[in-house]
Amino acid sequence: MPESIVVGLDGSEASGRAAEAAADAARRHDLRLLLACVVPWSPYSFTSAEENERRSVEKEREATAARERVLDPVVTRLSAPGDLEVEGVVRHGHPAETLVSLARDYDAAWITVGRVGQSRVRTMLFGSTPSSLIQLSPVPVLVVP
Amino acid sequence: MPSTSDSLLAATFDEQVDSFFAPVSEWITAVVFFAIPLDFIDEGVVLPLIVVWLVIAGFFFTVYLRGFQFRAFKHAIQLARGDYNDPRDAGEVTHFQALATAVSGTVGLGNIAGVAVAISLGGPGATLWMIIAGLVGMCTKGVECTLGVKYRNVYADGRVSGGPMYYLTKGLKEKSPKLGTFGKVLAVLFCIFTLGGAVGGGNMFQANQAFSQAQSVTGGADGPLGGGAAGAIFGLILALFVGAVIIGGIRSIARVTDKLVPFMAVFYVIACLTVLIANLTAVPEALWAIVSQAFTPEAGFGGVVGVLIQGFRRAAFSNEAGLGSAAIAHSAVKTSEPATEGHVAVLEPFIDTVVICTMTALAIVITGTYADEASAPGVQTTSAAFGTVVGWFPIVLAVAVVLFAYSTMLAWSYYGLKAATYLFGESMLVDRTWKLIFCIFVVIGASSTLDAVIGFSDSMIFLMSLPNIIGLYILARVVKKELFGYRARLEQGEILPVAERT
Numbered sequence: 299m300p301e302s303i304v305v306g307l308d309g310s311e312a313s314g315r316a317a318e319a320a321a322d323a324a325r326r327h328d329l330r331l332l333l334a335c336v337v338p339w340s341p342y343s344f345t346s347a348e349e350n351e352r353r354s355v356e357k358e359r360e361a362t363a364a365r366e367r368v369l370d371p372v373v374t375r376l377s378a379p380g381d382l383e384v385e386g387v388v389r390h391g392h393p394a395e396t397l398v399s400l401a402r403d404y405d406a407a408w409i410t411v412g413r414v415g416q417s418r419v420r421t422m423l424f425g426s427t428p429s430s431l432i433q434l435s436p437v438p439v440l441v442v443p
Numbered sequence: 444m445p446s447t448s449d450s451l452l453a454a455t456f457d458e459q460v461d462s463f464f465a466p467v468s469e470w471i472t473a474v475v476f477f478a479i480p481l482d483f484i485d486e487g488v489v490l491p492l493i494v495v496w497l498v499i500a501g502f503f504f505t506v507y508l509r510g511f512q513f514r515a516f517k518h519a520i521q522l523a524r525g526d527y528n529d530p531r532d533a534g535e536v537t538h539f540q541a542l543a544t545a546v547s548g549t550v551g552l553g554n555i556a557g558v559a560v561a562i563s564l565g566g567p568g569a570t571l572w573m574i575i576a577g578l579v580g581m582c583t584k585g586v587e588c589t590l591g592v593k594y595r596n597v598y599a600d601g602r603v604s605g606g607p608m609y610y611l612t613k614g615l616k617e618k619s620p621k622l623g624t625f626g627k628v629l630a631v632l633f634c635i636f637t638l639g640g641a642v643g644g645g646n647m648f649q650a651n652q653a654f655s656q657a658q659s660v661t662g663g664a665d666g667p668l669g670g671g672a673a674g675a676i677f678g679l680i681l682a683l684f685v686g687a688v689i690i691g692g693i694r695s696i697a698r699v700t701d702k703l704v705p706f707m708a709v710f711y712v713i714a715c716l717t718v719l720i721a722n723l724t725a726v727p728e729a730l731w732a733i734v735s736q737a738f739t740p741e742a743g744f745g746g747v748v749g750v751l752i753q754g755f756r757r758a759a760f761s762n763e764a765g766l767g768s769a770a771i772a773h774s775a776v777k778t779s780e781p782a783t784e785g786h787v788a789v790l791e792p793f794i795d796t797v798v799i800c801t802m803t804a805l806a807i808v809i810t811g812t813y814a815d816e817a818s819a820p821g822v823q824t825t826s827a828a829f830g831t832v833v834g835w836f837p838i839v840l841a842v843a844v845v846l847f848a849y850s851t852m853l854a855w856s857y858y859g860l861k862a863a864t865y866l867f868g869e870s871m872l873v874d875r876t877w878k879l880i881f882c883i884f885v886v887i888g889a890s891s892t893l894d895a896v897i898g899f900s901d902s903m904i905f906l907m908s909l910p911n912i913i914g915l916y917i918l919a920r921v922v923k924k925e926l927f928g929y930r931a932r933l934e935q936g937e938i939l940p941v942a943e944r945t
Contacts, residue, residue, distance in 0.1 A: 342537075355600055
């Protein structure tokens with residue numbers, strides 16, 4: 299039996315709506331809500347020596363900023379009524395791959411994300427997290443407009 | 444059009460910079476490249492001791508570590524690919540990133556201009572010696588990067604600082620307290636030479652060759668960059684871009700070049716391959732020229748030594764093995780096993796010298812542009828080789844040269860900064876002073892003649908190898924224990940790829 303719903307948060311309005319929708323569903327199905335903020339990072343990106351030296355410090359700074367600016371306000375808002383078990387995590391990595399991995403680890407019923415709303419050209423060139431998720435995810439993906 | 448008086452004034456500015464700089468360069472070159480005359484072999488043959496120093500180190504470690512670099516190759520690729528990266532480590536510096544950073548610091552003008560200089564002065568045979576120097580240099584680099592990680596400083600806030608100054612200080616002290624003082628002296632010397640190398644090979648040589656190529660593709664002496672002060676103006680613009688990143692902290696520019704440079708390196712290799720394919724029938728002859736002329740039987744032993752010296756000298760300048768610079772870049776890697784970075788580092792001289800330099804050499808030898816005495820040895824020789832196939836290739840090369848030069852400057856400004864902060868302490872004053880000096884030398888480099896620049900940059904960069912290699916010899920047993928111990932555990936299956944861990 300699935301235990302949770304994983305929500306990908308990126309600070310956008312759409313991801314906020316995705317979190318609300320997932321919270322409603324979690325209450326109905328009596329599931330935990332896992333709010334995940336993934337800081338994009340690739341082990342194969344090219345960096346300068348100076349950036350490498352400060353990587354650990356930067357990582358910490360990015361994680362703190364993601365937690366404070368994106369994650370905590372939503373966690374506080376959704377857990378305020380007290381009728382829902384809400385957990386927030388910050389991870390570094392490829393957004394879609396990391397959400398899939400979290401869905402496996404937390405035995406998610408599905409993954410909810412907001413629609414990115416970017417142009418066709420941009421999506422064609424760089425892809426989007428929802429479209430990558432649809433290709434990768436072992437569980438259903440709910441995209442909230 | 445500037446007026447005649449403007450041109451004269453401008454011309455004097457460039458000449459003034461050069462006339463001030465050339466004697467300094469000549470004096471330093473004479474000291475560093477002190478050479479023993481080998482009259483008993485052939486008249487006029489000289490052997491620079493500093494080159495012998497580097498080559499012996501390469502061969503010593505190759506024998507002492509039983510050809511470690513060749514055995515390390517497969518595992519090095521697995522490590523760089525991330526097979527052994529623990530997912531919990533993700534988010535920090537991977538082996539791939541440490542390698543890519545160090546490669547972007549070394550792949551640069553040494554691969555384009557340095558190779559042309561070696562072949563122009565030593566003939567096609569210099570290529571073979573460059574490759575051999577690259578192969579033994581792989582071992583030296585593995586040794587210094589293992590030590591770089593083993594003795595690095597990890598600060599409370601998570602920053603990491605490493606490099607020869609740290610292993611010379613800590614490693615030698617660990618051996619005995621007496622050696623500790625000696626290690627401190629070596630570390631200080633290393634830092635002084637690194638500062639010189641950073642302004643020389645890591646800065647002035649790059650600025651000079653970037654200007655030379657830009658001038659060449661815009662119409663030479665008669666083009667818009669042919670004026671007297673053009674070098675200084677070009678240098679000033681370049682210095683502004685360097686300063687924007689290193690002083691202004693505009694990392695976005697660096698990020699663009701960091702991404703572009705690896706692609707340019709691939710593009711450069713493709714361009715070389717195009718030259719080779721266009722002259723496919725001439726490839727066997729060129730290869731034969733490289734092998735046979737490495738031993739120049741007609742020139743006697745003296746000729747062989749001359750060619751060998753050119754090859755080794757330019758290879759060392761290109762891949763920086765034995766100089767200790769890469770150990771600074773590799774130290775930031777996230778690993779609990781110093782030997783892993785020793786493995787990954789061996790790939791660097793292979794990519795730089797064995798692959799990229801050989802490509803340049805083949806393009807130059809096949810097209811025969813090195814024999815043209817009208818053009819100065821340097822990037823223009825390579826440009827002419829490219830120009831024989833497609834007319835606009837030199838423009839592409841000019842873009843690559845400027846990007847390579849720029850990224851190398853950023854890397855060396857960092858190496859210099861690490862040396863400066865080791866010598867004078869971590870402070871904003873040291874940081875800013877060093878960066879300002881670095882930018883001033885960009886202008887001087889672009890204004891100075893090639894001879895003066897090459898002499899100075901070679902001298903300073905080669906001097907770094909003196910304290911570094913002394914330290915490597917003293918710490919040789921530590922490295923052997925580290926590398927062989929790791930390999931034994933690897934072979935016994937104690938260290939498994941992440942996918943096979945339970």
